[in-house]
Amino acid sequence: MRAKVYVTLKRGVLDPQGKTVQRAVKSLGFKEVLEVRQGKYFELALPDDVAADRARQVVEEIARTVLTNTVIEDFRFELEEA
Amino acid sequence: MRAKVYVTLKRGVLDPQGKTVQRAVKSLGFKEVLEVRQGKYFELALPDDVAADRARQVVEEIARTVLTNTVIEDFRFELEEA
Numbered sequence: 001m002r003a004k005v006y007v008t009l010k011r012g013v014l015d016p017q018g019k020t021v022q023r024a025v026k027s028l029g030f031k032e033v034l035e036v037r038q039g040k041y042f043e044l045a046l047p048d049d050v051a052a053d054r055a056r057q058v059v060e061e062i063a064r065t066v067l068t069n070t071v072i073e074d075f076r077f078e079l080e081e082a
Numbered sequence: 083m084r085a086k087v088y089v090t091l092k093r094g095v096l097d098p099q100g101k102t103v104q105r106a107v108k109s110l111g112f113k114e115v116l117e118v119r120q121g122k123y124f125e126l127a128l129p130d131d132v133a134a135d136r137a138r139q140v141v142e143e144i145a146r147t148v149l150t151n152t153v154i155e156d157f158r159f160e161l162e163e164a
Binding site: 006018024028034035036037038039055058061 | 088089090100103106107110112114115116117118119120121122123124125126127128129132136137140143144147148149
């Protein structure tokens with residue numbers, strides 16, 4: 001089983017990395033891009049015989065305690081059967 | 083319109099950042115996690131009146147030329163109506 005975890009900065013938190021990418025994109029002539037925000041992305045591999053409920057519980061706790069700084073970041077995740 | 087771009091290391095490319103997260107996860111007692119791979123995640127905001135075809139073309143080119151090191155990374159993206 002695989003879990004995909006997406007970590008994004010909360011709305012209102014400054015994102016200098018995103019701003020830098022945005023400037024790079026603009027300087028290349030892509031005027032369509034209004035804003036860029038950068039986040040993190042994790043893929044976790046779990047054994048195939050883990051129950052979906054348990055997997056959800058484990059991934060939720062890992063995302064909350066290890067992958068996300070919950071003061072400034074939000075996360076969401078999805079599980080995928082292998 | 084929003085674009086979500088996911089950048090991941092190609093299979094076979096070492097991921098020391100992911101390995102470090104994996105060790106942290108294991109040391110916290112989550113024995114279910116077999117592997118962690120870390121990637122990048124970008125959200126791009128585009129004007130709502132951009133045609134989907136044009137948006138797809140712009141985002142594909144930005145992802146390929148700015149967001150991804152195509153030697154070691156792959157990308158995929160999806161478009162979302164606002």
